[in-house]
Amino acid sequence: MENAVVISGCSGGGKSTLIAELSRRGFAVVSEPGRRDREQAHTLKSRWIFFDRSLVDAYAALADATRDISVTESLLRRDRYHPTVFLTPPWPEIYREDAERRHDFEAAVTEFERLATIYPALGYSLVLLPKAPVEDRADFLLAKLSGN
Numbered sequence: 001m002e003n004a005v006v007i008s009g010c011s012g013g014g015k016s017t018l019i020a021e022l023s024r025r026g027f028a029v030v031s032e033p034g035r036r037d038r039e040q041a042h043t044l045k046s047r048w049i050f051f052d053r054s055l056v057d058a059y060a061a062l063a064d065a066t067r068d069i070s071v072t073e074s075l076l077r078r079d080r081y082h083p084t085v086f087l088t089p090p091w092p093e094i095y096r097e098d099a100e101r102r103h104d105f106e107a108a109v110t111e112f113e114r115l116a117t118i119y120p121a122l123g124y125s126l127v128l129l130p131k132a133p134v135e136d137r138a139d140f141l142l143a144k145l146s147g148n
Contacts, residue, residue, distance in 0.1 A: 003047060005082045005145065006054040007129075008119070010112040011103070012095035013088030014134065019052045021138045048145060054081055060118045061111075085124045086141055087116060091131050 007015050023029045028049040090109045119126055127144055129137050
């Protein structure tokens, strides 16, 4: 699915805010990863469909917990997203713990490093999103997708 664009990266790095901005601009968005969401995305009529994380993130966490990357690689070679994945970098100035994000900033950085390793290992190109206001981040992402 060339139009299924993943926004991943550091927990607390502004992914959900960026997804909300892209939705406000009229793009289709999927706020949770999973096979069900990918199947739903096939029915959406939008040039770009933006995913807040992907199956890669879920499988990377599983592989880290089990120390078994063979499952991750075999499962992820089948279902592909757009070849460019956008990563939110660790950004301590906006990072906040809350009811759903109970880990500290160091854990978020470790998560980012894991994702920055696994996506290229699976053949994806990474683009680091700038630490900038959400409107500028959205403009940057869309410019990259259009080849600018």
